[in-house]
Amino acid sequence: MQPPTPLQTAAHPMTPVSGRVLRRRWETDDTFTLDIEVAGGRPFPFAPGQFNMLYLFGVGEVPISISGDPDDPSKLTHTTREVGVVTRAMRRLRPGDTLGVRGPFGSAWPVSEAEGRDVVVIAGGIGLAPLRPVVYHLMRHRLRYNRIVILYGARSPEDILYAKELGQWSARLDVEVLVTVDRAARRWRGNVGVITRLIPRAPFDPENVVAMVCGPEIMMSFTVLELHRRGVASERIHVSMERNMKCAIGLCGHCQYGPHFICKDGPVFRFDAVEDLFRVREF
Amino acid sequence: MARRTPKTHTPGPDDAPMLLDVEGLGRLIALLAEEGYVVLGPRVRDGAVVYDEVRRVADLPVGWTEEQAPGRYRLVRRDDEAVFGFTLGPHAWKRSLFPPRRRLWRAERSEGDGAFTIAEEPVEAPKQAFLGVRACELAAIAVQDRVFMGGAYVDPVYAARRANTFIVAVNCTQAAATCFCASMDTGPQARSGFDLALTELLDDDRHVFLLEAGTETGRSFAARLSAAPAVPEDVAAARAVVARTAEALTRTLDTDGIRDLLFGNLDHPRWDEVASRCLACTNCTLVCPTCFCSTVEDTTDLTGAVAERWQTWDSCFTMDFSYIHGGSVRKTHRARYRQWLTHKLASWIDQFGTSGCVGCGRCITWCPVGIDLTEEVRAIRESADIPPHTTSANQAQAGR
Numbered sequence: 093m094q095p096p097t098p099l100q101t102a103a104h105p106m107t108p109v110s111g112r113v114l115r116r117r118w119e120t121d122d123t124f125t126l127d128i129e130v131a132g133g134r135p136f137p138f139a140p141g142q143f144n145m146l147y148l149f150g151v152g153e154v155p156i157s158i159s160g161d162p163d164d165p166s167k168l169t170h171t172t173r174e175v176g177v178v179t180r181a182m183r184r185l186r187p188g189d190t191l192g193v194r195g196p197f198g199s200a201w202p203v204s205e206a207e208g209r210d211v212v213v214i215a216g217g218i219g220l221a222p223l224r225p226v227v228y229h230l231m232r233h234r235l236r237y238n239r240i241v242i243l244y245g246a247r248s249p250e251d252i253l254y255a256k257e258l259g260q261w262s263a264r265l266d267v268e269v270l271v272t273v274d275r276a277a278r279r280w281r282g283n284v285g286v287i288t289r290l291i292p293r294a295p296f297d298p299e300n301v302v303a304m305v306c307g308p309e310i311m312m313s314f315t316v317l318e319l320h321r322r323g324v325a326s327e328r329i330h331v332s333m334e335r336n337m338k339c340a341i342g343l344c345g346h347c348q349y350g351p352h353f354i355c356k357d358g359p360v361f362r363f364d365a366v367e368d369l370f371r372v373r374e375f
Numbered sequence: 376m377a378r379r380t381p382k383t384h385t386p387g388p389d390d391a392p393m394l395l396d397v398e399g400l401g402r403l404i405a406l407l408a409e410e411g412y413v414v415l416g417p418r419v420r421d422g423a424v425v426y427d428e429v430r431r432v433a434d435l436p437v438g439w440t441e442e443q444a445p446g447r448y449r450l451v452r453r454d455d456e457a458v459f460g461f462t463l464g465p466h467a468w469k470r471s472l473f474p475p476r477r478r479l480w481r482a483e484r485s486e487g488d489g490a491f492t493i494a495e496e497p498v499e500a501p502k503q504a505f506l507g508v509r510a511c512e513l514a515a516i517a518v519q520d521r522v523f524m525g526g527a528y529v530d531p532v533y534a535a536r537r538a539n540t541f542i543v544a545v546n547c548t549q550a551a552a553t554c555f556c557a558s559m560d561t562g563p564q565a566r567s568g569f570d571l572a573l574t575e576l577l578d579d580d581r582h583v584f585l586l587e588a589g590t591e592t593g594r595s596f597a598a599r600l601s602a603a604p605a606v607p608e609d610v611a612a613a614r615a616v617v618a619r620t621a622e623a624l625t626r627t628l629d630t631d632g633i634r635d636l637l638f639g640n641l642d643h644p645r646w647d648e649v650a651s652r653c654l655a656c657t658n659c660t661l662v663c664p665t666c667f668c669s670t671v672e673d674t675t676d677l678t679g680a681v682a683e684r685w686q687t688w689d690s691c692f693t694m695d696f697s698y699i700h701g702g703s704v705r706k707t708h709r710a711r712y713r714q715w716l717t718h719k720l721a722s723w724i725d726q727f728g729t730s731g732c733v734g735c736g737r738c739i740t741w742c743p744v745g746i747d748l749t750e751e752v753r754a755i756r757e758s759a760d761i762p763p764h765t766t767s768a769n770q771a772q773a774g775r
Contacts, residue, residue: 102493104495104496104531105528105531106671106686149482149484149675150675150682152673153673175701188488190489190490192493335699336696338669338670338671338689339671342527342528343522343530343669344668344669344671345668345669345689345691346668346670346697348714348718350638350722351726353726356526372641372642373710374706374710375641375710375713
C-alpha cells in the first residue's frame with residue numbers, strides 16, 4: 093500500500109501550505125505537542141511513520157514526524173523536543189499562530205503486513221512520537237492483530253512521553269505495556285535499566301512477530317541485537333532512521349544513507365535494507 | 376512541463392555532415408543570438424577557461440591550451456590558432472541549469488494575526504545555447520537530468536532551463552593529464568545529447584570544423600549556415616583526431632565491481648590515509664559537473680515582516696551537511712571523503728542507474744592538495760578486504 097502523497101498547492105514542491113496552531117500542550121519539560129489545522133481545515137491524510145516539514149516564518153524548517161491518529165485526518169498532530177533554533181522558536185507558538193507545512197513525506201510502518209501476527213512496538217525517548225500513530229491504529233483495529241506489546245524506555249520518569257496514554261494502554265487486558273527508565277528516584281516503582289532488558293521477557297512469538305523500532309541509533313542498534321538473539325529475523329524488524337533533511341523530496345542530497353534517501357525511501361526501513369550500513373560508524 | 380529530450384536521430388540524406396570554417400563558426404554564434412539564445416561558451420578569464428556569454432569567435436580561447444595535473448592548472452599559449460585546443464576549466468555547465476543560488480519564494484507577514492502569504496519566484500528559463508560542451512559534459516548533463524527530472528519530484532527550475540537549452544558539443548582534440556573519460560565510457564567522442572557537434576580540424580592546409588547534427592533543431596540550424604558538405608575523408612579525419620585523443624588518455628579508473636569494492640571496504644585504512652590529506656574544502660564538489668546537493672536558507676529582512684527561502688549549492692564536505700540535533704553524523708574528514716567517493720562511484724548507481732562520475736578529472740585538478748580519486752580507488756582495490764571478482768571485460772576496459 094502506497095502512503096499518501098504530499099498536499100501541494102503551489103508550483104514548487106518546496107513551498108509550504110499554511111497551517112494554524114489549534115493547541116499546544118507540554119508533554120514533558122522539553123517536549124510539546126502541537127495540533128495544527130492545515131490550509132483552512134483541509135483533511136490531512138497520512139500513514140503512520142510519515143513526517144512533515146514544519147516552517148516557522150523567517151526562522152527555518154525542520155522535519156517532524158506525525159504523531160496523531162491516522163484515522164482522524166481532520167487534525168494534524170506533531171510532538172517535538174526543543175533541540176534547535178526552529179524547535180525552540182516553535183515552543184512559543186500559541187493557538188491561532190501560523191506556520192508552514194509541507195508533507196506528508198516518506199514511507200510508513202508496516203501495519204497492514206503485521207495483520208494476523210504479534211506486534212511489538214519498541215520506542216526510546218521521543219521515538220514514541222512517530223510510533224504513536226501505529227499504536228492508535230493497532231488499538232482501533234485490535235482484532236486484526238494477535239498479541240500487542242509496547243516497550244518504552246525513557247531517561248527518567250519525568251521524561252516519559254504520553255504518560256497518561258501509556259497508562260490507558262497498559263490498563264487494557266489485550267495489550268502488554270512495559271516501561272523502563274535509565275535512572276529514577278526511590279519513589280519510582282517501575283523498571284530501571286536499558287530497554288533491551290525488556291525484550292527477553294516480552295510476550296511475543298519471535299517466529300511470528302513484526303517489530304517496529306524507533307529511538308536513538310545506538311538504542312535501535314542494541315534493540316535489534318536483542319531481537320536477533322530472540323530469533324526475530326531482520327525481515328520482520330522495521331526501524332525509523334534520521335538524517336539531516338532540507339528538501340524532503342529526494343533532491344537536496346542531505347539525507348543520503350548509502351543507496352537510500354531517508355526522506356523518500358525511508359524514514360521507515362525494513363531492517364535488512366539498512367543492516368550492512370547500520371554497523372558502520374559515521375555513515 | 377514540456378521536456379525536450381535530446382536524442383540522436385537516425386542520420387538521413389539531408390543531414391550529411393558539413394564543413395564549417397572559422398567564419399562559419401562566427402555565423403553559428405550570430406545565428407543562435409539572432410534566434411534569441413544567450414550563447415554561453417568558453418572564455419579566458421582570471422587565468423582559466425570559464426563559461427560565460429560569447430558574441431564572436433574572438434571571445435573564445437583561441438590559441439590557448441592548458442596544463443593540468445593533480446592540484447595544478449595553468450593556461451599556456453599554443454603555437455596555432457585552435458579555437459577549442461584545450462579541455463576543461465573549473466566551470467561545469469550545471470551552473471546554467473542548476474543555478475548556484477536562487478530564491479524560491481518570498482513571504483510577507485500581515486500586521487494583525489501574524490499570518491503570512493507566500494509569493495513564489497517566477498521560474499526564469501532564458502533560451503540559452505551551450506557552445507563547446509565536451510563528451511564528458513554531455514554525460515554529466517544526462518546524469519543530472521536523471522537526478523532532477525527522473526524521479527517522483529522534478530526540480531521545476533532545472534526542467535525549465537533544460538528545455539530551453541540548445542547544445543553545441545565539441546569533440547576533444549586533446550586530452551588533459553587528468554582526463555579519464557574512456558574509463559567511464561563517456562568520451563572523448565560525443566555520441567548523443569547534443570543538437571550540433573563540432574570537431575575541429577586544423578593543419579597546415581586548413582582550419583575547419585566538421586559539423587554534425589544530433590537533433591531536428593540542430594539540423595535546421597545547420598541548414599541555415601550555408602556550410603560546405605563534408606566528404607567521407609573529412610569525417611574519417613575527424614574520427615581519427617578523436618581516436619588519437621582517446622589514445623592520449625593517461626589516466627584510468629577501473630570500474631569493475633566498484634560498487635561492491637567500495638561498500639565492501641567502508642572500514643579500509645585508506646580512508647584514514649586520504650583523510651590526512653583532505654582539507655574538506657569542498658572544491659571537488661563545486662567543480663564536479665554532477666554533484667547536485669543543495670541546501671535551503673530561510674531568511675528575514677531587518678523588520679521581520681518579509682521572509683525568503685533561498686536554495687544554494689551545498690557540499691557533503693561541510694560539517695553542517697550532516698548535522699542533526701546533537702551533532703554532525705559525519706564529523707571526520709574520513710567519513711566525509713568516504714561519503715563523497717562512495718556516493719559518486721557506488722551508491723549513485725543504486726540511486727540513478729548510472730555512475731556519478733563522468734571522468735572529467737576536475738576534482739583532481741582543482742583539489743588544492745591534488746587528491747586523485749582514481750588513485751584512491753586503485754589503492755583500495757589493490758589492498759581490498761574483499762577483493763572484487765576480475766572479469767575479462769574489466770581487463771579489456773583497463774587495457775584500452
